[in-house]
Amino acid sequence: MRILLIEDDEMIGQSLQKALKSHAVNWVKDTFAGEHTLNLETYDLILLDLGLPKRSGLEYLIQLREKGMSTPVLIITARDSIEDRVKGLDCGADDYLLKPFAIEELEARIRVLTRRKQDRTDPIISYGDASLNPATFTLSYQGKTERLSVKAFNIMQTLLENPGVIYSRGQLEEKIYGWNEEVESNAVEVHIHTIRRKFGANIILNVRGVGYTFPKARANI
Structure with missing residues (x-):
């Protein structure tokens, strides 16, 4: 796998290059160098720090997505x-x-x-007025289309494929985390909050004390 690492900390950059020796890691120290590198080569993944000189990692990420770049981005940061x-x-x-x-x-x-990324050739998943495109990791709902993160996409896919079924937080965690991967506190809530901010609070309903669901009634809208 070809990985572009954008990290200004010398010790972290050197350590990651050494530790990720099973991958081809190209390390640059600011987003302008990263931009130049991406114009010359194709990468499978971008590891992006946020606190970078000259231009923040977040600002650069926004620009990447506005340009339509779909390369997966994993933020690595101390901002908690x-x-x-x-x-x-x-x-x-x-x-x-x-x-x-x-x-x-x-x-x-x-x-x-x-x-x-390998699974993105899956067909579009649709139900009612919502549809998911695995090729672009986008969700379309009531005339609006937005790109989702991998975990947010997996949550939405689980709910959309099983409308009316209520999933607990634990069940959704199993859907978005790999085997032996540590589960972050409140991760499900964070991703659902992100989806709701993009599409409105009613896209995912919270059944108090039970879990979350995509209402089956939306099939008739």
């Missing part, structure tokens, strides 16, 4: 607030990993993103 995580996912990140992290966890997340 829910607001930062939601903002990163809203701006087009496929996953969000907090520093410091274990290399084993990073490798697991890379494997998950790789599997998701």
Whole structure:
């Protein structure tokens, strides 16, 4: 796998290049160098720090998605607030990993993103006025189309394929995390909040004390 690492910390950059030796890792230290590199070569994954010089990682991520680039982006950052995580996912990140992290966890997340990318040839999933496109990781709902992160997409796919079925948080966690991958606290809530911010609160209903569902009644809208 070809990975573009955009990280300004010398120690972290060198450590990741060494640790990810099973992959072809190209390391640059700012987003302008990353932009130049992406114009010359194709990558399977981008590892992106947020606190970068010259231009922030978040600003660069927004520009990438506005240009239509669908390469998976895994944010690696020390910014640990829910607001930062939601903002990163809203701006087009496929996953969000907090520093410091274990290399084993990073490798697991890379494997998950790789599997998701390989599965993007699946047919469009539709129900009522909602449809998911695995080729672009986009959700269309009531005339609006937005790109989702990998985990948000998997949550929506689970609910859309089984309308009316109520899934607990634990059941949804099983859908979005790989085997032996550590589950982050409130991850399901963060991704559902992201989807609702894009499409409105009613796209996913919360059955108090039970879980979440995509209402079956929407099939007749």
